[in-house]
Amino acid sequence: MDEMEVSRKAIKGDETAFLALMRQHKEDLLRTALAFLKNEHDALEALQEVTVRAYHKIHTVKEPAYAKTWLIRIMMNYCQDQLKRQKRFHPRETAIDQQGIEDASQLELKEALAALPEKEQQLIYLKYFQDVKIKDIAILENIPEGTVKSRLHKTLRSLRAYFEDEGGKEHV
Structure with missing residues (x-):
């Protein structure tokens, strides 16, 4: 099944297609979460939360071609909310990546x-x-x-x- 077909079926409520859609975009979503949250534990938690949010709202996607962009937007919004809530986002703190050296x-x-x-x-x-x-x-x-x-x-x-x-x- 190609990406568009998976997106179409997921939007129509097919749970198997939704899981396949999430698997297809898992890496991009994790990369997005890591870029904002700066640690793997928070990124994995964000992926779980975004999966739940996306599952409940997938029917609102109007165009299957934009499913990936829609998922990334949900992730970005979730991460921004987390950063605001925890007040962790300080420019000097972004200097350390996962390995500690950049x-x-x-x-x-x-x-x-x-x-x-x-x-x-x-x-x-x-x-x-x-x-x-x-x-x-x-x-x-x-x-x-x-x-x-x-x-x-x-x-x-x-x-x-x-x-x-x-x-x-x-x-x-």
Whole structure:
């Protein structure tokens, strides 16, 4: 059964197809959770919670082609809620990954992303870390493609400015 067929059946209430859909996207969902929550235990807990939420709401997906994007959005929203609730999200804390060591450019990137507002972080994450197309982001956010493009452009300009400011601070 191909991905679209699995999505269609899951949306119609087929439990076996829903489990297959979750298996297909498990890695992407875990990667998303790890990117936000920074530890494996919380990421696995998030995957369980998102599975339950998705199971109860799968019938609301209008287009089977967007099932993966829909699942990732649920994961992102859940992770953002967890971070707010636990007040754990501090830019300096993002400097340590699962292995405890990252190179300087990755640390800088994480700090720059942490400095962005939540909506802009999500936009960058969807576009560049999950390779979601602008058209799909527009549908997911229920906004025109042009708005997605302009927000993306603005966010990238903010990141550029962040790095230019950081570079200036280091050389003074």
